[in-house]
Amino acid sequence: MSWTPGPASSLRMPVPDQARPTLSVVLTGRNDDHGSDFLERYLRTLRFNHRELTERGIRHEYVLIEWAPQPGRPLLADITLERLPEVRDVLKTYVVDPGYQEAMSQNPRLGYLEFVAKNVGIRRSNGEFVLSTNCDVFFGKRVLEALRAGELLPRTLYRAARHDLKLGAEPSNVTWDVLEDPRNLDGRPRGLRPPLLQGGTGDFVLLDRESIHELCGFNEVYRMARLGPDHNFLVKAYSQGFEIVDIGGPVYHLNHRGSYRLSRNMYTGREEEAPWGDKRWRYHGVVYENPPGWGLAQAPKREIGPARWRLDFDWEAVPPLVDLRRVVLPVDRVGRPQPPRYRRKH
């Protein structure tokens, strides 16, 4: 039995395929000590989530995109396998040639095209459902239960609220007691506001594979900011008629030095200089039509190990530097909430 693609299947639950995992978890990262202590945070999260998924019998794969790794440093994929050999059977890694970062950059201040990297993983995911998340996000019990019980519906975008944990709150051995202790929360958790349920979106976007492929992943046309493409994805999904639903429980994120939440005010008044791009771009009002080759579909793939590939550089795989026709307005908003009122940026 397999998932039957096409419009006729749009209202049916995906039929489990024994060769296909229930869940693909798409992650992107590289071994550059981003935000300090990246590696440890990543490994702790991966260990915890893998253990919890496995204990509940949720068949899953990790799709790790190692975007533009820095020369002279061990690959994140190698470190992962060395430190967490238990994930060997569920880990697929793609190492993306640094040439793509340079060729696709529209903003030299942005050293990491995070959402293009996530698209690389989404495009190559094999699960019935695809979860795009971050390397330092722990899944909550409700998320795991929804996956275990097979509650998820197609053409429905699931969101989870993010609970930020205080710096230093997390011991090396993460337990549910630590995650769920309200004293470890860094401030009051933000709720998810309908209809888009935005807020910490990059940490949890869960959708069936067919739908996320129909949406062609995150925005690859506007590559000038790291802030906003996740929200922009919600706007696109909403305007295309997808349901956006709260999965019913949180995910947990550990605050760290360099995280946007802690350093967002550093660039007030000079937003265009921020390393995450100008956060004021119109991600809430304009959407995109990614080119057919989104997610570096045409990048030559070279096997460098079991379940490990390298995407070599090829200009054929690089989308145009500018493709204005692919910046489009959201479809019908009749009877739906309007985007915020237009305000001048400068």
Added chain:
Amino acid sequence: MGLLRFAGLVTAARHAETAEALRNAQSRVESISRKLEETRAEVQACRSKLEEAHRQLQQADERAAREAQRLEKLKADMERQAAREQKRTSEFPALELRLDDAERTLVAARDHLMSAEVKLDLLEGAANVLDARTRKLLAHAGS
């Protein structure tokens, strides 16, 4: 007595009686004259009052005429206003449609403005990237 009367004479008593009657008559004439004068004065006063009343009546008539005119004007104004209101009321649905239309146009304009801004951002970003690449190439060629 008859002889005296015949000779045209009267007795002293009769004379005194007649004189008394004459005095009385004169006194009554004087009294009546006074009353006549008084009545004449009263009549004069009444005439003045009558004239005053007549004048006031005329003024009241004039005021009433003016008020009637104003009333007519007000009535005409109200009728015009009522007609205008009725016209306005009948125009409400059309105005509402125009308002909806204007709102839709505003939303569309805002959307297009945002789209134009994003496109300008992209063009600026691309220009900066190309500029940097060109400079790098030229510097490389020059060295």
